[in-house]
Amino acid sequence: MSFLIVGASVAGTRTAIALRQRGFAGRIVLLESEEHWPYDKPPLSKDLLAEGDVPDVPRLLTPELAAEFDLDVRLGVHATTLDPERQVVVTHTGEEITYERLVIATGARARTLPVPSGLAGVHTLRTLDDATALREGLAGRPRVAVVGAGFIGAEFASAARRRGLDVTVIETLAVPMSQILGEEVGREVSSIHALHGTELVTGARVERFLGSKQVEGVALADGREVPADLVVVGVGAEPNTQWLEGSGLPIDGGVPCNDRFEVEGFPSIFAIGDLALRRHPLLDVTARIEHWTSAGEQADAAAAILTGAEPPAPQLPYVWSDQYGSRIQIVGRPSLGDLAHREGSMSEGRFRAVYTDADNTPIAQVSVNDARVVAAFRKNHRRGGSLEDLVGESTPAR
Ligand SMILES: Cc1cc2nc3c(=O)[nH]c(=O)nc-3n(C[C@H](O)[C@H](O)[C@H](O)COP(=O)(O)OP(=O)(O)OC[C@H]3O[C@@H](n4cnc5c(N)ncnc54)[C@H](O)[C@@H]3O)c2cc1C
Missing domain, CATH: 3.50.50.60 (FAD/NAD(P)-binding domain)
Structure with a gap:
């Protein structure tokens, strides 16, 4: 068995490393369009733009890690075509690379x-x-x-x-x-x-x-x-599916895949990360989730499934954003619920909003500068706690 992973950012590199950590000993090839060794994106709009010395951008993979995990990493190689019948990916140089299992992790580009x-x-x-x-x-x-x-x-x-x-x-x-x-x-x-x-x-x-x-x-x-x-x-991102046009794979504002990350109708092809259009196991919505944490979690789950192991328990979507010295954190999908509770304000430097479903159960939370309420929300969600359990006697929004 061998894996070809196209796209070596969070989703692709984490899949490769997790496959090794789960004992997969066969060949793993990673193709990446960029010439840089894979790096993390969140600091690009944060620390990297600050005045002063240029900070080091955290690397997702280095030559040392690639050697340690025995990964064949090909940088500056752009996949241009996929032929699922022949199980071949063609690169920009015309080289044909065959695969037994293909992981599509080509993410998204700025709209x-x-x-x-x-x-x-x-x-x-x-x-x-x-x-x-x-x-x-x-x-x-x-x-x-x-x-x-x-x-x-x-x-x-x-x-x-x-x-x-x-x-x-x-x-x-x-x-x-x-x-x-x-x-x-x-x-x-x-x-x-x-x-x-x-x-x-x-x-x-x-x-x-x-x-x-x-x-x-x-x-x-x-x-x-x-x-x-x-x-x-900064008007959002488009999935990098251009290279899949004409392959026969379904493309629908992303690459639709099932709970096992398999692309519908193509049992040896898997899609993960920003471009994967998948039903979220906890939310029952089908969406591309464009968050750093989600890309890594999907990679870990996919690697487990691909090596015949039980995947880790799914998590609610989580995203953070650092603005003007404040950290905004969102757990769950606020748009799926109703605002049920709010406290604090941005001018006070601390804010929290909790959203509930039709049964008044908290399903999402937005918070600012308070890591403790993020942990409290997750804990409450895991045990199916009520709004009152979560926020006590604080002032309700309605
Ligand atoms: C500036 C910035 C800041 C962010 N900050 C946050 C944050 O604070 N919190 C948060 O949760 N999320 C943040 N994100 C989102 C997060 O980084 C993404 O969700 C994550 O990078 C998705 O990983 P991915 O591997 O699925 O896709 P991507 O990171 O998009 O990687 C896809 C890779 O595939 C390569 N590729 C594409 N097409 C081809 C091809 N045809 N052949 C070969 N290689 C190809 C690309 O070069 C790229 O390296 C941020 C994103 C950006 C851009």
Whole structure:
């Protein structure tokens, strides 16, 4: 038996290492488009953008680890085609690599806006090279515009403000993150921008970028113009499925797979990480979960299943975001419940919102600067505790 893993970020590298740790002794080949040894992405929008010495980005794999785990890692190799009948992946050089088991872990890329760009100073943020270019751009003390007030946009805005730069965040929604957190909590959490001197423009659509070679600003559909020398577009991510077009694999805004990570109809092909479209075992929703923790958990579970072992117990989705010195943590999917309890505020530097299902059982929580309530929420969820068990006598939201 041998494994070919395409994509060597969190999902791909963790699968490879977990396969070895579970005793798999056969061949493991990893293909990775980037030339860099695999690195972690969360610091790219956080520590890497801070002023001062360039911090080391944590590596997911090094030459030493690859040797220790006997992994055949091929960097700078882009998979271009998959032929499931012949069990072959073709690379950008035309090389054909055969597999017995294929793990697709090609993740996602930054989404762009449907407006022409090509101007210097307009960036997205997904890779180490993106972050390095942005770090250099920030050093020139530009006026900054951020398109999109999701986590990546908010973290970039925060990093730029912490350097004392003028920052405007432009968001299409009337309330940032309301599709995830609901209006009330979205409004509270995004108030962090104003508290730190970042201008937030909501309900705004980008019409075009201003400038001829170098960006000079952003023109909005309502006629307003936001001057900027550096623009970051943070409007979400698209799954990297282009190389699978024509392979016959199902592609539906991601790669649909079953509970065992098997791609439907292709028993020797597995999909994990940001691009996997899968029913979450605890939530009963089918979704791509684009969180660092989830990519690692999926890798561990897939490696267990692929080696015939029992997978670890599934966990609720978890994501964190660091903004202006505050840590925002979300457990579960707030959009699947109703806001049932809130306490604190962003201006106090501590905030918590709990969401319940129709039975008034807590199913999700957003919290700021309080790791203890994250642990308390998980514990309460595991034992099926009530809202009262979780929050005691605190003031309810309704
Ligand atoms: C800037 C940034 C900050 C983030 N911060 C957080 C955070 O604070 N908390 C959190 O929970 N999550 C965060 N995330 C999300 C988290 O990093 C992702 O969920 C995680 O990286 C997903 O891992 P993955 O392995 O599935 O996909 P990816 O990380 O997207 O990796 C896919 C890999 O496949 C490679 N690849 C793609 N196509 C091909 C091909 N055809 N051939 C060969 N290789 C290919 C790519 O080069 C890439 O290395 C952040 C993401 C970014 C970009």
